[in-house]
Amino acid sequence: MSKIWFGLLAAGVVLGAFAALTVVSRGLGVYNLNDVTFWALPMSGYLFFALTAAGLTLLSSLPSIFGLKEYYPFAKRAALLAFATLLVGIMCKALDLGPMTTLMNTVWIGLSPNPSSPIWWMAVLYGIYLTFVVIKFYFLNKGEWHSSWSWTAGLLALGLMIMSYTALSIVFGTADARPAFFGHFTALYFAVTALASGMAAIVLASFVQSAIRGGMSFQEEQAFDKVAKLFAIILALALFTFLLRHIIGYTSLQADFLGFRHIAGTGIYRTEMLIGLVIPLILMLIPAVRKSAAGKVAASVLALTGMFAGRLVMLLSAQVKPIGVMTENRPEIVTYFPSLYEWGIIILALSLCLLIYSLGVKFLKLEAAPQS
């Protein structure tokens, strides 16, 4: 892997680390957030990476837990990527809390638990989930594909993924004060888009590595053709839920959906729809494109870009329209544009995630699969 690539990633990490240190020392005042739009870009980074990790965890479990042996060629890679995305996702959330003094208060999650809070469950389950993702990768890296320890760790990682994803969905699902989070419908939307972004991530990562290595084994190629077909199905499902959400948002008489309708007229919504869903789906439906490496890579890059925009769409839909007393002296719809520090956190997350993966490619033989 080239020095230029690692140099770029290192530059991204340094730039992002500057933003992160500023946030930790000065607090969230450096973000363009306020009491109306208070969950925005850093939070969407969390959603994007955490949900991609969910999709990747499922993919890496296909051979060992579900017995779909043809998917072994990318199981280890998906496991490492799940760890990297989850780690940076949690980092995004931490950098969305406050300065160091606030971060130290997180000990109270353990010392003063509130089991009626979905966000408490989310924090706890994501913590345990991360641990099992690490343990699972540790066994795969040792070459223990079939040991009972490895299988148990894989099963627990999968179970915890499902539980933490459910908690995350409930965080939004129970927010009665903000119907434009789309209530429990969000669980369905998260599920299909998490799978879509997980698949996009694994396809992209594998092809980048094979390009560097100069080709794929026959077994790998076959596995990726299958993934590409699955990817097309998942994209179609994601587009269906997207349209369903669109219909709900436009037919509801609740004034709260005005925010959603405003966002639906903006570029980020079109990015989610066209770049993230429609174009990749069309690409994956054309057999010649689907079979080509360039087609798969293009569809994955587009889907990931659109999914990232989609996370912001979801958050802003329920926040650009002020509620309650926040409406006083404010326009009906407020505008939001991220600050450089917010972009810095996303750059940090992306660079760190790619750095972990690239180091894995270099040192950990990610294409490894069991002999039998």
Add this chain to the structure above:
Amino acid sequence: MPRYAMVIDLQRCGGCGACITGCKNENNLPEGVRWSNKMTETLGTFPNVRYYYRPTLCNHCENAPCVRGCPTRALHKVEGGITAHDPRKCIGCRYCMVNCPYGVINYTWNKPHAEWEDDSEVIPECTMSPREQARLMNVQSWPLFNPDPDFNYQSIRPAGIVEKCHFCRHRVVNGELPYCVEVCPCDARIFGDLDDPGSLVSRVLGMFRAEKLRPELGTEPRVFYIREFCPCVYEPGKGMI
């Protein structure tokens, strides 16, 4: 154990905002943060227009969604059903701001009262700087600093956490009224125990049909609004088609 509630008589309220400034002083609120606030509305079209004013604060909901959702119990219920906040436990997640339908919770984005650390003169070569002024007045944070909320809260909450009205719990537990009630020159705010049939809040709520904000959400607010200030008259009639 009492069940505290507040009745706001909109016919008496003159819209002066004394409650807002009183609360800011009593609780050392930083710039941009208002626990006691208002919602205004201009009704009708010119020339038939009217200005409508409604004072607001935390409703100390009986079924408080902010309390249910707080991961560390930083928001919790205390004596009399007050929704209190523990700044030491708050992790700044802002889920309470997602859940509160009334928009009465503020996150402190920057260091509170940092404007008093400014070294530049307000009018160059004419006035002193805020920092110098604070130093001469021998105050630690801001000139109007009130240490009273330290009794059971924190007089000045740090940046990076949320804060909201606590019904002046530090006063109420000592037998005093919330400061917004105290300073209201129109006696438009009435505070008391809902479980005491003889209390003024209970009596007033027995006399007038009270309004609660967004009752359909089931939060059961403990802030009630009665009557309306309206000097309008119109000629009786049946209108026309």
